[in-house]
Amino acid sequence: xIGIDVLFxxxxxxxxxxxxxxxxxxxYLERKIVARIQRRIGPLYTGPHGLFQPLYDFLKMLFKExxxxxxxxxxxxxxxxxxAVVIPIYGMALIPIxxxxxxxxxxxxxxxxxxxxSLSVFTTAxxxxxxxxxxxxxxxxxxxxxxxxxxxxxxxxxxxxxxQTSIIDxxxxxxxxxxxxxxxxxxxxxxxxxxxxxxxxxxxxxxxLPHAKQEIxxxxxxxxxxxxxxxxxxxxxxxxxxxxxxxSTVYLGGPLGPLFPEAGPVGLLxxxxxxxxxxxxxxxxxxxxxxxxxxxxxxxxxARVIPLVVLQFIIAVLVRWYM
Amino acid sequence: xxxRKIEEYLEVEAQDIPSKVSEITSKGYQHLVTITGxxxxxxxxxIYHFSKPSGETxxxxxxxxxxxxLPSIVDVIRGAYIYEMEVHDMFGIIFDNNQxxxxxxxxxxxxxxxxxxxxxxxxxxxxxxxxxxxxxSAACTLTEPISGTSMFSPESVVVPFGPYHPALKEPExxxxxxxxxxxxxxxxxxxxxxxxxxxAAERRSFLRDIFLLERICGICSMHHSWTFVxxxxxxxxxxxxxxxxxxRTLVAELERIHSxxxxxxxxxxWMGFETMFMWxxxxxxxxxxxxxxxxxxxxxxxxxxxGGVRRDVSDEKLGRIxxxxxxxxxxxxxxxxxxxxxxxxxxxxxxxGKYNLDTARxxxxxxxxxxxxxxxxxxRKIEPYGxxxxxxxxxxxxxxxxxxxxxxxxxxxxxxxxxxxQQIIEKMPSGNPVPKRAFMGTVPKGEAxxxxxxxxxxxxxxxxxxxxxxxxxxxxxxxTLANITLAAEALKGQTLSDVPLVITMIDPCFSxxxxxxxxxxxxxxxxxxxxxxxxxxxxxxxxx
Amino acid sequence: xxxxxxxxxxxxxxxxxLFEKPVTRDYPASEEVVETIRGMPVLHSEKxxxxxxxxxxxxxxxxxxxxxxxxxxxxxxxxxxxxxxxxFRCIYxxxxxxxxxxxxxxxxxKFGLIYTSKGGEK
Numbered sequence: 011x012i013g014i015d016v017l018f019x020x021x022x023x024x025x026x027x028x029x030x031x032x033x034x035x036x037x038y039l040e041r042k043i044v045a046r047i048q049r050r051i052g053p054l055y056t057g058p059h060g061l062f063q064p065l066y067d068f069l070k071m072l073f074k075e076x077x078x079x080x081x082x083x084x085x086x087x088x089x090x091x092x093x094a095v096v097i098p099i100y101g102m103a104l105i106p107i108x109x110x111x112x113x114x115x116x117x118x119x120x121x122x123x124x125x126x127x128s129l130s131v132f133t134t135a136x137x138x139x140x141x142x143x144x145x146x147x148x149x150x151x152x153x154x155x156x157x158x159x160x161x162x163x164x165x166x167x168x169x170x171x172x173x174q175t176s177i178i179d180x181x182x183x184x185x186x187x188x189x190x191x192x193x194x195x196x197x198x199x200x201x202x203x204x205x206x207x208x209x210x211x212x213x214x215x216x217x218x219l220p221h222a223k224q225e226i227x228x229x230x231x232x233x234x235x236x237x238x239x240x241x242x243x244x245x246x247x248x249x250x251x252x253x254x255x256x257x258s259t260v261y262l263g264g265p266l267g268p269l270f271p272e273a274g275p276v277g278l279l280x281x282x283x284x285x286x287x288x289x290x291x292x293x294x295x296x297x298x299x300x301x302x303x304x305x306x307x308x309x310x311x312x313a314r315v316i317p318l319v320v321l322q323f324i325i326a327v328l329v330r331w332y333m
Numbered sequence: 334x335x336x337r338k339i340e341e342y343l344e345v346e347a348q349d350i351p352s353k354v355s356e357i358t359s360k361g362y363q364h365l366v367t368i369t370g371x372x373x374x375x376x377x378x379x380i381y382h383f384s385k386p387s388g389e390t391x392x393x394x395x396x397x398x399x400x401x402x403l404p405s406i407v408d409v410i411r412g413a414y415i416y417e418m419e420v421h422d423m424f425g426i427i428f429d430n431n432q433x434x435x436x437x438x439x440x441x442x443x444x445x446x447x448x449x450x451x452x453x454x455x456x457x458x459x460x461x462x463x464x465x466x467x468x469x470s471a472a473c474t475l476t477e478p479i480s481g482t483s484m485f486s487p488e489s490v491v492v493p494f495g496p497y498h499p500a501l502k503e504p505e506x507x508x509x510x511x512x513x514x515x516x517x518x519x520x521x522x523x524x525x526x527x528x529x530x531x532x533a534a535e536r537r538s539f540l541r542d543i544f545l546l547e548r549i550c551g552i553c554s555m556h557h558s559w560t561f562v563x564x565x566x567x568x569x570x571x572x573x574x575x576x577x578x579x580x581r582t583l584v585a586e587l588e589r590i591h592s593x594x595x596x597x598x599x600x601x602x603w604m605g606f607e608t609m610f611m612w613x614x615x616x617x618x619x620x621x622x623x624x625x626x627x628x629x630x631x632x633x634x635x636x637x638x639x640g641g642v643r644r645d646v647s648d649e650k651l652g653r654i655x656x657x658x659x660x661x662x663x664x665x666x667x668x669x670x671x672x673x674x675x676x677x678x679x680x681x682x683x684x685x686g687k688y689n690l691d692t693a694r695x696x697x698x699x700x701x702x703x704x705x706x707x708x709x710x711x712x713r714k715i716e717p718y719g720x721x722x723x724x725x726x727x728x729x730x731x732x733x734x735x736x737x738x739x740x741x742x743x744x745x746x747x748x749x750x751x752x753x754x755q756q757i758i759e760k761m762p763s764g765n766p767v768p769k770r771a772f773m774g775t776v777p778k779g780e781a782x783x784x785x786x787x788x789x790x791x792x793x794x795x796x797x798x799x800x801x802x803x804x805x806x807x808x809x810x811x812x813t814l815a816n817i818t819l820a821a822e823a824l825k826g827q828t829l830s831d832v833p834l835v836i837t838m839i840d841p842c843f844s845x846x847x848x849x850x851x852x853x854x855x856x857x858x859x860x861x862x863x864x865x866x867x868x869x870x871x872x873x874x875x876x877x
Numbered sequence: 878x879x880x881x882x883x884x885x886x887x888x889x890x891x892x893x894x895l896f897e898k899p900v901t902r903d904y905p906a907s908e909e910v911v912e913t914i915r916g917m918p919v920l921h922s923e924k925x926x927x928x929x930x931x932x933x934x935x936x937x938x939x940x941x942x943x944x945x946x947x948x949x950x951x952x953x954x955x956x957x958x959x960x961x962x963x964x965f966r967c968i969y970x971x972x973x974x975x976x977x978x979x980x981x982x983x984x985x986x987k988f989g990l991i992y993t994s995k996g997g998e999k
Binding site: 667 | 884886890891894896900911913915933934935936937938968969970971975976980988
Binding site: 043046047048049050051294297300325 | 888894895897938
């Protein structure tokens with residue numbers, strides 16, 4: 011019999027409902043801030059100051075007609091959006107937000123999260139390949155190229171965090187940071203590199219090649235409409251929530267702060283503040299960047315970032331040695 | 334002065350055209366402006382307009398029997414192929430030795446074969462429209478195979494670009510033959526927005542034509558109406574009040590600023606840099622406010638009329654314009670300076686779409702693309718019109734020949750235009766620029782042409798009148814038609830991701846025919862959405 | 878052209894734009910009428926003599942003359958025509974108002990031509 015706490019964690023908090031609400035909130039924040047930077051108004055009419063706009067967009071798209079091109083693999087076409095949504099939600103359910111060890115945590119869940127990260131990319135690749143269209147194929151091709159580039163240092167920087175703490179589950183990470191302070195003090199480079207990798211994963215400018223609006227229509231999302239598109243867009247926002255939560259848990263200590271863990275829900279407040287800070291950085295970078303060309307991508311990312319990661323690795327080993 | 338009555342022609346037999354044209358080009362008339370076709374009853378008259386870099390023009394006339402043919406001049410002037418394709422589509426004349434004859438440029442493939450070509454006098458637009466409605470072939474435009482050319486290897490892939498694409502403001506179609514990531518050849522196909530304006534202009538009076546012709550393009554709309562009115566005024570022999578001339582020049586320069594800043598914003602958009610797009614456009618709003626202040630409308634300004642302008646601009650308004658233009662200049666230079674020194678921007682635009690002066694000359698390219706390779710071809714200096722002889726400005730050229738130098742050229746032209754505007758406002762003479770009555774009369778028999786430097790390049794109008802209320806022929810040659818050959822040429826050797834940028838570096842503004850074809854698979858029928866359809870759904874309150 | 882600050886300038890500009898008022902305005906909350914717009918043609922039928930110049934000069938053919946009564950010319954009674962405007966074809970150019978010899982057409986500046994989906998006029 012599944013325990014009530016498992017159900018609660020996976021479906022309400024921080025699982026389905028909470029993640030989706032956070033996804034809408036981040037989407038709203040991004041749209042509003044980017045609009046203000048571009049001297050526009052942004053969402054305004056739905057809800058107070060346009061707060062419900064992402065929700066309305068999602069609901070509206072659920073009711074739109076779905077046009078499926080002829081030569082599509084119908085099974086993958088239907089499954090891919092669902093998978094793309096489920097994986098980040100499950101990832102979110104694993105992240106400790108108001109406790110050291112919540113209902114679904116287990117030994118080694120940090121490692122498991124890395125695996126989930128890679129898996130989520132493949133769901134989008136399946137979404138693109140299910141359709142027989144030149145735009146989708148080119149989009150998926152670029153997606154995989156970008157993935158192969160950023161995956162290495164995303165996994166590396168997270169692995170270096172695990173290396174220093176010699177712990178591979180979230181509750182252990184939180185305990186380590188309670189004793190030694192947030193990991194970002196020891197690994198600032200890793201923190202920055204992880205954020206860059208996250209921007210690449212989320213396909214935000216300057217790394218939005220896979221769904222380049224001006225060049226290949228919508229990339230791998232081109233032939234989706236109606237419910238499929240609603241889910242794919244939601245999965246993008248969910249990935250953003252998940253990625254930011256992960257980084258703030260690993261580097262900034264998640265719910266750690268004064269009054270925690272005595273008053274449990276206070277952890278949510280600290281967690282929210284840290285996530286907000288990271289999201290503001292990502293949104294700002296997105297607003298002031300143009301897109302990198304295909305040919306410059308590898309050079310920009312690999313040539314400049316990998317040496318930093320190596321440096322971070324050395325520092326982490328030294329810190330662990332002497333602590 | 335920018336426009337002239339055509340008093341004499343060089344009359345030539347149809348078969349002698351290529352040799353005569355070589356003779357003319359060797360005398361210095363290297364720039365072919367366009368080829369005009371006229372329906373003269375039994376025959377089709379063809380006028381070839383040539384121009385020298387110093388401004389003189391010469392016109393060669395010939396005639397061919399209907400459904401006839403004559404030798405092509407493509408071997409002499411490569412850029413002539415697009416004008417010959419246009420005449421072939423509109424008048425049915427065949428040009429021998431032109432390999433593009435088997436492709437249609439403007440007309441759809443399902444054009445009814447038993448109807449005369451569109452610009453013949455006996456072609457009835459309503460009849461043709463009815464037949465096109467009933468054309469059930471769904472392959473109206475895009476299924477022509479590329480066969481018979483040996484340059485395409487078996488590995489080439491044809492990537493269709495357009496007509497529906499978020500990158501393009503207006504529908505156009507390029508068939509890109511691609512090998513790997515590189516483009517080997519690009520074949521343009523336009524005509525998706527063709528509205529049959531030249532034919533419509535023959536059925537309306539001169540005054541109504543001004544409004545029709547200014548709607549050819551929303552961005553350079555005043556230049557269209559001004560060029561037309563210049564030609565008509567030459568036919569009528571009218572003298573225009575000085576103040577009216579200055580006001581026309583003022584609005585024209587404001588239009589140039591707004592057009593170039595629109596394009597600069599779009600460059601940012603196509604690079605994926607949306608913020609730059611929004612910022613440049615927000616600065617451009619100041620200019621749009623000025624245009625609304627002067628003319629009452631932001632886009633179709635309707636300020637030019639035969640004999641002058643329709644409204645006067647008060648001195649107090651002129652003062653406000655001066656201030657606003659000065660603050661626009663300051664803001665604009667700030668933002669563009671920051672962007673032009675961005676590494677990303679330079680990497681994305683340098684070396685893209687490179688072409689050289691020789692290509693530009695052979696293809697008869699006009700406007701900023703011509704000036705970006707060092708050739709100072711600007712109608713404002715070559716054949717001055719308006720108030721341009723009385724203000725001090727320089728023609729901007731650059732040597733680069735790629736997207737980056739086009740950005741530089743257009744940006745500096747904006748700054749020059751602000752200088753021109755300041756001088757115009759200072760030197761504005763007093764007078765009465767508004768003619769007492771709107772012109773509703775007839776125009777005596779004659780032919781005239783007019784050229785202006787629209788923001789995109791040289792705009793050419795040929796007007797022929799016959800003592801009637803309506804013109805008997807209006808021919809428009811927009812700068813984009815001349816430059817599209819350059820886009821097709823510059824695309825060779827580029828990669829797919831640079832395609833939008835290269836096509837838009839010529840600043841395309843397509844003006845052609847518009848029709849929407851709805852193909853309903855379930856009932857296996859096709860219908861065309863026309864004005865009646867939209868009125869019906871408007872009454873029902875929405876689209877079913 | 879040479880004194881640009883590159884990426885740093887962009888960041889500064891972005892922060893500045895974040896706190897300034899946006900350039901776009903929301904409609905219809907802040908609706909302004911610019912005095913220079915050409916406006917919408919409205920007929921003053923008491924001044925109209927039915928000459929039909931407006932119909933002939935309208936660029937888009939939005940005006941048709943319709944019979945609204947009778948008038949006397951000399952001793953005969955002839956039908957009196959007035960122009961009827963089709964506001965969907967009208968391009969709001971103002972030529973009809975300019976050519977009217979009696980000044981019977983006035984270009985009204987403030988008007989609302991927004992329709993909601995239920996067919997009501999705003």
